[in-house]
Amino acid sequence: MNLTSTDQLGNTVQIEFPPKRIVSLVPSQTEFLFDIGLNDEIVGVTRFCIHPAEKVKDKTKIGGTKKFNIERIKSLNPDLIIGNKEENYETGITELSKHFPVWISDIFTLNDALAMMRELGRIAGKQDAAHSLANTIESQFCTLADNFAKDRSKRNCAYFIWRKPYMVAASNTFIDHMLHAAGFSNVFSGEKRYPEINSGTLQSLSPDFIFLSSEPYSFSERHFEEFQAFAPNAKVILVDGEMFSWYGSRLRYAPEYFKNLRKLLDKTL
8 A cells, every 4th residue: 555644845755555675864763763663674774874783784785874875775676765854965865766755854853853753653654663762752851851940050062063174063953952952052053053163263152061072073082182272161071972963762862861961061060
């Protein structure tokens, strides 16, 4: 039977239900698909799809998120391809859409992520598992918000995603939404998306904390001194980028991570 779905770009997608050959182009969504009980149905993933490690290792790798191998995807003959507007490249998605059903997510907020999970569960034939997981995550974030409501203080931060050039996560990003959920105020909220910034701008904004993310650039402690020189009064911290930017089932670990991060950083003030 055929099933109709509207993806998060507003595109109508006709899917043979239930899909038996799925290609996932996004790491966080790949993990979610496995976590709701799909396994044999997933035939292709990107080389950045690292969770769950024991399951993705045996799947065909179709390249990266920004440069996937279209011919290899075609050889897998998928009946559903799942991607994301930001993480995948438009021309590749357009080409794949000529041959296969392609469902694209567009994630800015927690509600966007939850809606994605519920709809992918529906079209993949795993609706109950998807709704259960999404409901658990939603409940966890509600509890987190209630806890932080008792502490109205906001800690200012700058969240770095890249070096050379220096790039930060600003407004209109999922990372920014997660920063607020974690009880932080983004000093670059006046900027859009992922702007390049310089040391002078960072120093003038005087953040309490500088977050160096583990991805997409692999920051480490060797970069602490470099950033400390830009903002001597800030505390430089390595943070788990997956907790702030993965919008699939890994979100179930984020509230506890955020709570512990706040406790740790509050001790430094």
